Amino acid sequence: MKVREIIEILDCEVLTGNVNLEEEVKYGYTSDLLSEVIGKAHPDSVWITIQSHLNIVAVAVLVGIKAIVVCEGKTVDPKVVEKAIQEKVAIITTRENSFRTSGKLYEAGLR
Numbered sequence: 001m002k003v004r005e006i007i008e009i010l011d012c013e014v015l016t017g018n019v020n021l022e023e024e025v026k027y028g029y030t031s032d033l034l035s036e037v038i039g040k041a042h043p044d045s046v047w048i049t050i051q052s053h054l055n056i057v058a059v060a061v062l063v064g065i066k067a068i069v070v071c072e073g074k075t076v077d078p079k080v081v082e083k084a085i086q087e088k089v090a091i092i093t094t095r096e097n098s099f100r101t102s103g104k105l106y107e108a109g110l111r
Contacts, residue, residue: 001109002025004022015081015084015091016081020067023090024066028110029047030102031048031049032050032051034055044065046110049069049098052070053080054083056068056070057084068092070091
C-alpha cells in the first residue's frame with residue numbers, strides 16, 4: 001500500500017506536501033512510546049501515534065518508517081514538519097484516535 005492510499009483511506013491532512021506519497025508501506029505500527037517504536041516497528045511502516053514533537057522524525061528515520069500519522073487532531077509544530085520534509089518522512093494528521101485509525105488501515109489490508 002502506498003502512502004497516498006493511506007491518505008485516501010484515512011481522509012486526513014498531509015503536512016509534508018508530496019514527500020513519500022509514492023513510497024510503499026508494508027507494515028503498520030501503533031504506539032506512543034518512542035523506545036517501543038525503535039525496538040519493534042519494521043522499516044517501510046506507517047507509524048500511528050499522538051506524539052507530535054521533533055523526536056518522532058528522528059525515530060522514523062532511525063527505523064525506516066515512511067509516514068507518521070498524528071492522531072486526535074494534535075498540532076504539529078512547523079519545525080517538525082520542516083525536519084520531516086528534509087528527512088523525507090511524510091507526516092499526516094487526523095482527528096480520529098489511534099484505535100480507529102489503526103482499524104481503518106487494518107481493514108484495508110495493512111498488517
